[in-house]
Amino acid sequence: MEQIEKFRQDILNSTSEAPHIASLKEETRLTGGLPIIRDMGRTWALKADLSVVLLYTDCWESENKSELGEIVEDNVMRCFVVAYAAIDYPELVSLVLERPANTSDCMCSRKDDLKIFGETCKICNGLGWIPSQWVSK
Numbered sequence: 001m002e003q004i005e006k007f008r009q010d011i012l013n014s015t016s017e018a019p020h021i022a023s024l025k026e027e028t029r030l031t032g033g034l035p036i037i038r039d040m041g042r043t044w045a046l047k048a049d050l051s052v053v054l055l056y057t058d059c060w061e062s063e064n065k066s067e068l069g070e071i072v073e074d075n076v077m078r079c080f081v082v083a084y085a086a087i088d089y090p091e092l093v094s095l096v097l098e099r100p101a102n103t104s105d106c107m108c109s110r111k112d113d114l115k116i117f118g119e120t121c122k123i124c125n126g127l128g129w130i131p132s133q134w135v136s137k
């Protein structure tokens, strides 16, 4: 997928000195992919071959983990990352796969919780569904 590589190069070629850009560049370099979801010491990146890499960015979490991240085998998580990517990069929308069967409605689909998040849900980014393992028990 050429678009993904182009977006990666845009990040890697950024001349910004801002700390959040520096970490984004580092994650782009380490994963060999395009960082899509960056949260709580973890970054999921989408690679040009549409595989997804999970990188642990928190030093306490990184023990025994590959510094280059690990390929995510979970197809649901992969679909979620692709769908998320298309929100930030509309050019990637053609990659979006259908919502996998074993996913859960995001809590924003319950009306009462909508106001917590404002207009766009910060968890599903408006997709309305999340990987089931993200649902707190």
Ligand SMILES: [Zn+2]
Residues within 6 Å of the ligand: 106, 107, 108, 109, 121, 122, 123, 124, 125, 126, 127, 128, 129
């Ligand atoms: Zn949501």
